[in-house]
Amino acid sequence: MTTLGTATACPGEIATGRLSVGEARDGSEISLPVAVINGQDEGKTLYIQAVSDGDELNGVGVIQQFVPRIDPSELSGQILIVGIVNYYGFQVGEHRNPIDDTKMNRAYPGDPNGMSSERIAHATFEAAMRADLILDLHQGSTSRMIDETRVRCGSRHRLHSDCLELAKVFDCGFILDQKGPDGQLARTAPDEGVPTIDPELGGSVGWDQESIEIGLRGVNRVLKYYGFIDGSIDIHPQTRANSFEQYGAPAGGLTSFHPDLGDYVSSGDPLFDVTDTFGRVKSTVTADSTGVFWRTRRLPQVATGEYVCSVGTDLDEY
Structure with a gap:
């Protein structure tokens, strides 16, 4: 049995629920939408999250289309998903968390007693640390940008080659291999031993199906390569900046x-x-x-x- 927040799934099941991260200004509970996909057989754990920047929606577009298509009876291992990380930013279509004017993807690993963004980061980081691999789905905010995958741990990091391998498997065609700012999940999680990438799925106002399709293909390539589902993939050279x-x-x-x-x-x-x-x-x-x-x-x-x-x-x- 696998649990994330209020979502609990037995082997071969999918469950959705909420992950509590605090209270709003009126005292009502604030919680994030989560899903657990528990495979029929044992295997690795994949963690996926989206919308840590509140106006970057292509990632939740990937999740919205991915979850109904996955068959847990054909899955080995489990997938933990937080569909919307930046709750407050998402509600108002803003990049930062308006409660504390913080960019969520600078708040990791978070603080259970800190500001709003730090508390959300702490709760999602705890979920991410249960995984063997992490996909933190982003896009170029409202800028125009190519589809690319970011490796943020730095070239001297002990997991650099593992993160690069994951980026190459995801395959947006372009990789940015540059050490990221403090507080990014894709920089912080490798310090705890979990290979992590930051796919940047284009850039748009709202979302665009072409970049969402690239994200869906990337997630499925990861599932096949790391043994979550049957199948094989070809790995091609990519342009790295x-x-x-x-x-x-x-x-x-x-x-x-x-x-x-x-x-x-x-x-x-x-x-x-x-x-x-x-x-x-x-x-x-x-x-x-x-x-x-x-x-x-x-x-x-x-x-x-x-x-x-x-x-x-x-x-x-x-």
Whole structure:
């Protein structure tokens, strides 16, 4: 029998429930939606969570479509799922937890007696630490971004190769291999011995089915490769970036991009123009280095110095 919050599943069963994480300002209980998929046979444990950033919804789109499709009678091991981590941010469509103005994915491993975000992080971290593998589903907030997978433990970490293997199995085609900020789940969990990746499933306002499909395929590839379900997968070389270059606007106006997301650029290639309202080019920004056109702002209007786009650099094939 496997339990997470109020969800309890016997072998061969799926159960859903809630995981209590505190109380709201009116004293009502706050709890997160959880699911337990308990396989018919023994095996590894996979932990999946989504929406630790409240406006990143493609991950919950993956979970919404994945859970009805899985047959626990054909599963070895168990899957623990927290469908929405940032309860408060999700309710109002904001990136951060508005109760304490904290980015949830900077609060791990959390604190049971801390601020709202720390308490949520503590409860979900405890669930994650029951697993052998962790998938923390994200997207590029409301920016435009390629589908990619992030390894955040750092190249010198003892689990670096295990996290890279998991990223390659998930297979978004692009990997960012760069040590993450303090408090990220994908950086913190490997310190406790659990390989963890942070799939960034595109970027959109709301969600987009194409990136959700990539996430669904990634989860199923993980299940097959690590023996949760029958089947085999092919592992292909992927483009790995080890760092970013970010570009801001040298003038105010409207941006238009030269490359498409995922295109390779070379040093000196034009990245974007800033024009005035009437289409006159005020400035053209070029790439400093060879890389992949990785991420852009969604809206065209910019002020001087405002973020415009990012290029993934220091590339190799992994």
